[in-house]
Amino acid sequence: MAHIKFEDLLDTGAHFGHVTRKWHPNYKPYVLTEKNGVHIINLEETIFLFEKAMTFIQSIVKKNGEILFIGTKKQAKDIVQQEADRCGMFYIVERWLGGSLTNFTTIKKSIKRLKSLEKEGSSLYDNLTKKETQMLNREKVKLSDQHRGIKDMRKPPDAVVIVDGQYEATAIKEATGMNIPIVALIDSNTDPKIVDYPIPANDDSLRTIQLIIGCIADSILEIKGASKDKSTSNSADNQNSSVKAETVALNEEEE
Numbered sequence: 001m002a003h004i005k006f007e008d009l010l011d012t013g014a015h016f017g018h019v020t021r022k023w024h025p026n027y028k029p030y031v032l033t034e035k036n037g038v039h040i041i042n043l044e045e046t047i048f049l050f051e052k053a054m055t056f057i058q059s060i061v062k063k064n065g066e067i068l069f070i071g072t073k074k075q076a077k078d079i080v081q082q083e084a085d086r087c088g089m090f091y092i093v094e095r096w097l098g099g100s101l102t103n104f105t106t107i108k109k110s111i112k113r114l115k116s117l118e119k120e121g122s123s124l125y126d127n128l129t130k131k132e133t134q135m136l137n138r139e140k141v142k143l144s145d146q147h148r149g150i151k152d153m154r155k156p157p158d159a160v161v162i163v164d165g166q167y168e169a170t171a172i173k174e175a176t177g178m179n180i181p182i183v184a185l186i187d188s189n190t191d192p193k194i195v196d197y198p199i200p201a202n203d204d205s206l207r208t209i210q211l212i213i214g215c216i217a218d219s220i221l222e223i224k225g226a227s228k229d230k231s232t233s234n235s236a237d238n239q240n241s242s243v244k245a246e247t248v249a250l251n252e253e254e255e
Helices: 006-012 025-030 043-062 077-086 104-118 130-147 169-177 206-254
Strands: 016-019 031-035 038-041 067-070 090-092 159-163 182-186 197-200
Touching (some): 006 043, 006 206, 025 031, 025 043, 043 197, 043 206, 067 077, 077 090, 077 206, 159 169
Parallel strands (some): 067 090
Antiparallel strands (some): 016 038, 031 038
């Protein structure tokens, strides 16, 4: 399992929460102290809860489950897309579309429409005026931006990983309504009880987001690599067994 070091969290400023007047009372177990009107997050709790979340995520990946990364705030977009791509999982980094989880059937229709617009030689473009073609191209660009991270997602995810529980409140509400487990990076202004696996840390720091989301991606890749190695090993064992059986058969025939 990918581990996070206390020193690395400290270096990224993961311990800085929000100003004390904006804190959520349920966040109290994760607050170490207060300094200059700002809550200081207990990084020991961050490490403990991170490892708990990683154990859960790896259990999903071992069963070939699919994870959806969600991070539509400015600080998170590029990191979430990069790390989700790196570990081969889905992501949403543009504005959250209401119903992306609860009304996934409609989203699938929209994705199907996008694929038909992207298809070379599509009959959709036959006998159209220049203006109509431009309108279809604009629609294609818009749908491509909205769905680029979930274009191949055929069913709702088995779990979601979210950056900033407060900012992505709608996504959390939808996932909760569908009983989809939630792993979320949450700051001191957020109620940790709204997610299944909270990771208390500074969710406004680019370096903190990169560190935590990067380690999550590493954990996923670790399991995928182990599964691939196991599959290759099993295949080699089967081939060896087959060769051995053929050799035995030939020896018996010669005798």
